[in-house]
Amino acid sequence: MSDFDAVVIGAGNAGLTAATSLQLAGLRTLLVERHNLPGGCATSFRRGRFEFEVALHQLSGVGAEGQPFTLRGLFDRLGVSDKLEFVEEPDLYRAVVPGRFDVTLPADWQGTSDALEAAFPGNRERIERFLQLVKDVTFWQIAARRGMPPEQVDPVLFRYGLRPVKDVLDEYFDDPGLKSVIGTYWTYLGQPPTRLAFQDLALTLYAYLEFKPWHLMGGSQALSTAILDSFLAAGGQVRFNTSVEAILTEHGRATGVRLDDGQEVTAGDVVSNASLPLTYAMLGEGGVPPAVRDDLATRRIGVSGVVLHMGLAATPAELGFTTSTTFVHADEDDERTYAAARTLEPARGICVTSYDVAPIGFAPSGATHISLMTLQYGDHWAKIPPADYARVKFAYAQTLLDRVEAVAPGIRDAIEEVDVATPLTMARYLGHPGGAIYGYDQDRTEGWLFRNSERESHVPGLHLAGSWAGMGGFQPTLEAGARVARRLLRARAAA
Ligand SMILES: Cc1cc2nc3c(=O)[nH]c(=O)nc-3n(C[C@H](O)[C@H](O)[C@H](O)COP(=O)(O)OP(=O)(O)OC[C@H]3O[C@@H](n4cnc5c(N)ncnc54)[C@H](O)[C@@H]3O)c2cc1C
Known part of the structure; x- marks a missing residue:
C-alpha cells in the first residue's frame, strides 16, 4: 500500500485547493511546500507597523451575496467561507496618462x-x-x-x-x-x-x-491560511520548508516523490503545482515523453514584475489616492510600454494598489499600505552581476516612484517602510523560471482552444494544476486545483 493516496507538490492557490478537495473527498493527502508558509504568490509579509500583500490586487470570481459567482461556491465546498471577510472595491480602476486623461471607471x-x-x-x-x-x-x-x-x-x-x-x-x-x-x-x-x-x-x-473586484480582510494570506486549516482539519498532512526533488515513476506511471532530505514517499497520484519545466525536470532524464519535450520547446516563459511595497505615514486621501487601483502610464503607446518590460529603461506603466481606500487591515490607522508594480521579464535581471544587483534594483525602483508622483506628488516624504521585489525575488520564493507570475506568456497560442496542459501531462498518475498548466491569476488557479482534484477523483472512481 502507498504511503499516501495523493501527494501535492506546492501550496500555491491550485496546490491548496487540490490538496483540500482531495483530502475532503477522503484521499490521504500529503502537501509538500518548499517555503515556510502556504500560498505561493498568495502570501503577505511584515515590515515595521505594516503587513504587505504580495500579489493580490483585485480578486475576481466572488460576486455579491445576492449574485454569487463561482468562488463563493468553491469556498463553501472547501469549508472556508465563514473564515473569510470580503472587501468590495467600488471602482474598476483609475487610468492616468499625465496631460492626456485621468479617468475613473466605476x-x-x-x-x-x-x-x-x-x-x-x-x-x-x-x-x-x-x-x-x-x-x-x-x-x-x-x-x-x-x-x-x-x-x-x-x-x-x-x-x-x-x-x-x-x-x-x-x-x-x-x-x-x-x-x-x-x-x-x-x-x-x-x-x-x-x-x-x-x-x-x-x-x-x-x-x-458584472461580479465586482474584491479583496479580503487579512489579504490573500488569510485565504491561503484558511484553506490550509481546512486541509489539516480534514486530516491532511503538510511538510513546509521541504522541496520535492524528484517524481518517482514505475513503468511510466508516477508512483510518488523524493523529498530534499532523501525520503521517498509513495502515492497513487501526484499533483504538481510547480512550474511545468521544473515538474518535468523532476521526472529525470528519459522520463519526459517526446510529445511533452516538443511542446515545452515552443512555449515562452511568461512575465514577472518589479514591485515596490510601501508603508506610508499618511492616509490615502492625504496622498491623493481616490481608488484602490490606479494605472499610471507614460503615454498611450501600450506596445512600447510592454516592450520596456524586457529592458531596464524607466518604468513606463505602473499599477498602484492602495490597500486602505477600502481597508484590508494591513496598515495602522492614519497610515497607508500601497504597492507599485510594473511588468518585467526575468532574463535581463538574471544577467545583472550580483555586485550590481542592489544598486540596479533601487535605481529602477526610483523610476516607479517618479511615475506615481503624477497622482501622489508628496509620496516620497511619507515613506516609512519600503521593500522591493524583482523577478529574481519571485524566482527565489516560487521556484519558477524567470520568476514568472502567470506561468507561460498568455498570448493567443496559450488559450484554451489550443492547449490544455492541465489535461495532458502524458504521464499517468501525474496531474498538473496552476498557472503553468492553464491561465494564471487568482480565480483561475484557485478553480484549477479543485477541477484537477475532481478529475482525479473521477478517474479513480472509474478505475
Ligand atoms: C506581484 C504579483 C502580483 C500579482 N497580481 C495579481 C492580481 O492582481 N490578480 C491575479 O489574479 N493574479 C495576480 N498575480 C498572479 C497570481 O498570484 C498567480 O498567478 C497565482 O497565485 C499562481 O498560483 P499557482 O497555483 O499557479 O501557484 P504559485 O503561487 O505559483 O505557487 C506555486 C507553489 O509551488 C511551490 N513549489 C514549487 N516547486 C516546488 C517543489 N519542488 N517542492 C515543493 N514546493 C514547490 C512554490 O514554493 C509555491 O508555493 C500576481 C502575482 C504576483 C507575484
Missing part, C-alpha cells in the same frame, strides 16, 4: 459607460456597442468552454474571440486615449493589445464589471 456597466463618455465625449454609441460585445463574447466563450457544440455557439465568438485586442479596439474606436483606458487590463494579463486575445480581455472586464 465597477458597473452603466457607470463605466458614463465615465468613458464624460472623458471622451461623442463616443456613447460606440462604447455601448463595445460593452455589449464584451458581454456577448464572454457569454459564448463560457458556453463553449463548458462543452456547447461549436454549431450552437454564436459566431460572434469565432469572429472576435481570437482577434488581437488592438484590432477590436481599432474597429470600435478612434480616440487613442479611449482605447488605452478601456484596454488597460492588458497589464493584468501580461500581454500587450497586439498579442492578447480579445476574449481574454473581455472575460477580465466582464468578471470585474
Whole structure:
C-alpha cells in the first residue's frame, strides 16, 4: 500500500485547493511546500507597523451575496467561507496618462459607460456597442468552454474571440486615449493589445464589471491560511520548508516523490503545482515523453514584475489616492510600454494598489499600505552581476516612484517602510523560471482552444494544476486545483 493516496507538490492557490478537495473527498493527502508558509504568490509579509500583500490586487470570481459567482461556491465546498471577510472595491480602476486623461471607471456597466463618455465625449454609441460585445463574447466563450457544440455557439465568438485586442479596439474606436483606458487590463494579463486575445480581455472586464473586484480582510494570506486549516482539519498532512526533488515513476506511471532530505514517499497520484519545466525536470532524464519535450520547446516563459511595497505615514486621501487601483502610464503607446518590460529603461506603466481606500487591515490607522508594480521579464535581471544587483534594483525602483508622483506628488516624504521585489525575488520564493507570475506568456497560442496542459501531462498518475498548466491569476488557479482534484477523483472512481 502507498504511503499516501495523493501527494501535492506546492501550496500555491491550485496546490491548496487540490490538496483540500482531495483530502475532503477522503484521499490521504500529503502537501509538500518548499517555503515556510502556504500560498505561493498568495502570501503577505511584515515590515515595521505594516503587513504587505504580495500579489493580490483585485480578486475576481466572488460576486455579491445576492449574485454569487463561482468562488463563493468553491469556498463553501472547501469549508472556508465563514473564515473569510470580503472587501468590495467600488471602482474598476483609475487610468492616468499625465496631460492626456485621468479617468475613473466605476465597477458597473452603466457607470463605466458614463465615465468613458464624460472623458471622451461623442463616443456613447460606440462604447455601448463595445460593452455589449464584451458581454456577448464572454457569454459564448463560457458556453463553449463548458462543452456547447461549436454549431450552437454564436459566431460572434469565432469572429472576435481570437482577434488581437488592438484590432477590436481599432474597429470600435478612434480616440487613442479611449482605447488605452478601456484596454488597460492588458497589464493584468501580461500581454500587450497586439498579442492578447480579445476574449481574454473581455472575460477580465466582464468578471470585474458584472461580479465586482474584491479583496479580503487579512489579504490573500488569510485565504491561503484558511484553506490550509481546512486541509489539516480534514486530516491532511503538510511538510513546509521541504522541496520535492524528484517524481518517482514505475513503468511510466508516477508512483510518488523524493523529498530534499532523501525520503521517498509513495502515492497513487501526484499533483504538481510547480512550474511545468521544473515538474518535468523532476521526472529525470528519459522520463519526459517526446510529445511533452516538443511542446515545452515552443512555449515562452511568461512575465514577472518589479514591485515596490510601501508603508506610508499618511492616509490615502492625504496622498491623493481616490481608488484602490490606479494605472499610471507614460503615454498611450501600450506596445512600447510592454516592450520596456524586457529592458531596464524607466518604468513606463505602473499599477498602484492602495490597500486602505477600502481597508484590508494591513496598515495602522492614519497610515497607508500601497504597492507599485510594473511588468518585467526575468532574463535581463538574471544577467545583472550580483555586485550590481542592489544598486540596479533601487535605481529602477526610483523610476516607479517618479511615475506615481503624477497622482501622489508628496509620496516620497511619507515613506516609512519600503521593500522591493524583482523577478529574481519571485524566482527565489516560487521556484519558477524567470520568476514568472502567470506561468507561460498568455498570448493567443496559450488559450484554451489550443492547449490544455492541465489535461495532458502524458504521464499517468501525474496531474498538473496552476498557472503553468492553464491561465494564471487568482480565480483561475484557485478553480484549477479543485477541477484537477475532481478529475482525479473521477478517474479513480472509474478505475
Ligand atoms: C506581484 C504579483 C502580483 C500579482 N497580481 C495579481 C492580481 O492582481 N490578480 C491575479 O489574479 N493574479 C495576480 N498575480 C498572479 C497570481 O498570484 C498567480 O498567478 C497565482 O497565485 C499562481 O498560483 P499557482 O497555483 O499557479 O501557484 P504559485 O503561487 O505559483 O505557487 C506555486 C507553489 O509551488 C511551490 N513549489 C514549487 N516547486 C516546488 C517543489 N519542488 N517542492 C515543493 N514546493 C514547490 C512554490 O514554493 C509555491 O508555493 C500576481 C502575482 C504576483 C507575484
